[in-house]
Amino acid sequence: xxxxxxxxxxxxxxxxxxxxxxxxxxxxxxxxxxxxxxxxxxxxxxxxxxxxxxxxxxxxxxxxxxxxxxxxxxxxxxxxxxxxxxxxxxxxxxxxxxxxxxxxxxxxxxxxxxxxxxxxxxxxxxxxxxxxxxxxxxxxxxxxxxxxxxxxxxxxxxxxxxxxxxxxxxxxxxxxxxxxxxxxxxxxxxxxxxxxxxxxxxxxxxxxxxxxxxxxxxxxxxxxxxxxxxxxxxxxxxxxxxxxxxxxxxxxxxxxxxxxxxxxxxxxxxxxxxxxxxxxxxxxxxxxxxxxxxxxxxxxxxxxxxxxxxxxxxxxxxxxxxxxxxxxxxxxxxxxxxxxxxx
Numbered sequence: 001x002x003x004x005x006x007x008x009x010x011x012x013x014x015x016x017x018x019x020x021x022x023x024x025x026x027x028x029x030x031x032x033x034x035x036x037x038x039x040x041x042x043x044x045x046x047x048x049x050x051x052x053x054x055x056x057x058x059x060x061x062x063x064x065x066x067x068x069x070x071x072x073x074x075x076x077x078x079x080x081x082x083x084x085x086x087x088x089x090x091x092x093x094x095x096x097x098x099x100x101x102x103x104x105x106x107x108x109x110x111x112x113x114x115x116x117x118x119x120x121x122x123x124x125x126x127x128x129x130x131x132x133x134x135x136x137x138x139x140x141x142x143x144x145x146x147x148x149x150x151x152x153x154x155x156x157x158x159x160x161x162x163x164x165x166x167x168x169x170x171x172x173x174x175x176x177x178x179x180x181x182x183x184x185x186x187x188x189x190x191x192x193x194x195x196x197x198x199x200x201x202x203x204x205x206x207x208x209x210x211x212x213x214x215x216x217x218x219x220x221x222x223x224x225x226x227x228x229x230x231x232x233x234x235x236x237x238x239x240x241x242x243x244x245x246x247x248x249x250x251x252x253x254x255x256x257x258x259x260x261x262x263x264x265x266x267x268x269x270x271x272x273x274x275x276x277x278x279x280x281x282x283x284x285x286x287x288x289x290x291x292x293x294x295x296x297x298x299x300x301x302x303x304x305x306x307x308x309x310x311x312x313x314x315x316x317x318x319x320x321x322x323x324x325x326x327x328x329x330x331x332x333x334x335x336x337x338x339x340x341x342x343x
Contacts, residue, residue: 026053027338032236034301036061036246038220041092044122045240045330052338057236059227061249062220066096067195069103076190076215077104081113083190083213085155088134089119089143089201090193091126096217097192098130108132114190115155119146122329141328142307143201150205155187186210192217196245198309220245222252230257230297238337239301242330244313251317254294295319302340306333 032055035045039060046056067073077100080086088094101110108131118124118134120141127134136153138145187210191202195216202212220243226233233239233254241247295318303321305311307328311321323340325332 028341029053031055031238031337031341032057033238033240033337034059034233034236035240036250037240037242038063040064045242045333048331048334049337052334054337057228057233059233059250060223061246061253062222062243064092065219065221066099067217067219069100073100073215073217074104076192076213077101077106077110080106080110080190083114083188085117085150085187085189085210086111086114087117087119087146087189087191087201088123088127088193089146089191089197091123092194092218093192094118094123094126094130097215098132100217115153117146117150119143120329142309143198145328146201147204155210189213190215195219198244222249226253226257230254230261234298234301236301237341238304239298240304240306240333240337241310241314242306242333244310247310247313247317247319251294251319254298258294258297293318304333304337304340306330 028049031053033049034057035042035049036059037045039058040063042058042060046058049056088097098108101107111132115135116127116132117136118127119138121137122141124134124137136146136149138149140148187205189202189205189210189212191212192215196219202214205212241250298319302323303314303319304323304325305314305321306325308324311324314321323336325336327335
């Protein structure tokens with residue numbers, strides 16, 4: 001799947017709107033956008049936004065921490081040849097699992113005997129950077145889209161009672177469930193991913209009869225405090241989220257900062273940081289908005305999400321999604337903001 005650059009996104013929107021001049025080249029000029037993804041990943045979103053004229057406010061809410069090499073990971077690498085399907089659901093999963101393979105003395109060619117699936121083009125690109133080709137990449141970059149793609153490739157749900165996804169022959173080619181009997185060998189799947197993640201993918205594959213080994217290779221760890229005063233974040237034009245974990249942690253941090261600011265004489269539970277930087281402004285804002293729910297305090301910022309799972313997490317926190325990216329990656333997120341700003 002071809003992923004449009006920020007320049008292409010800008011050109012397409014401008015062609016539809018008939019714009020010329022500075023705003024055509026920088027359609028986000030004068031707009032402020034909060035980026036909540038991990039700092040080590042933020043560049044892929046920050047750079048195109050800034051190129052389009054936006055003021056980017058970097059407020060990471062989580063960070064990525066590799067799981068140290070352990071017996072579980074060593075065992076999975078040692079039995080790579082037994083898996084017919086290896087699924088990667090993020091570029092982080094690619095980076096950390098390939099690093100574990102290197103530590104175990106295995107190169108990318110150890111994946112050659114399996115079909116490799118990637119949840120989207122960015123994950124597929126991360127694999128390609130290591131010389132690994134993703135044989136399955138869904139049109140929709142979410143777990144449900146990947147399940148649809150697997151089903152279309154004959155690695156999906158049983159066609160009838162008593163039938164399961166199977167592997168045909170020693171070459172590891174997965175045959176259609178509709179043409180194989182139930183006694184055939186079930187599909188064996190490896191899923192290197194974050195320790196905390198949605199279970200829809202492994203659960204559904206197991207329902208379809210596959211044997212799935214979920215392998216945690218990294219953790220998403222919460223940061224300790226907001227990097228900027230809450231009042232500045234709330235005043236932004238756009239507030240972006242790229243995962244459920246960024247949503248959940250942002251809400252925790254924002255509510256903590258507001259509680260701290262509402263207590264006279266207390267610098268903040270975060271030990272100072274953003275709450276302390278706000279000074280009198282924080283106290284004034286807190287006094288004026290005391291008791292107001294977070295959703296009301298964020299009403300001026302349009303919340304933009306990368307996809308449906310993240311949108312569901314936003315709504316679960318009582319917040320409103322203004323825009324959901326049609327293409328569920330950072331380029332789709334940028335395109336969604338540009339289109340919304342132009343409307």
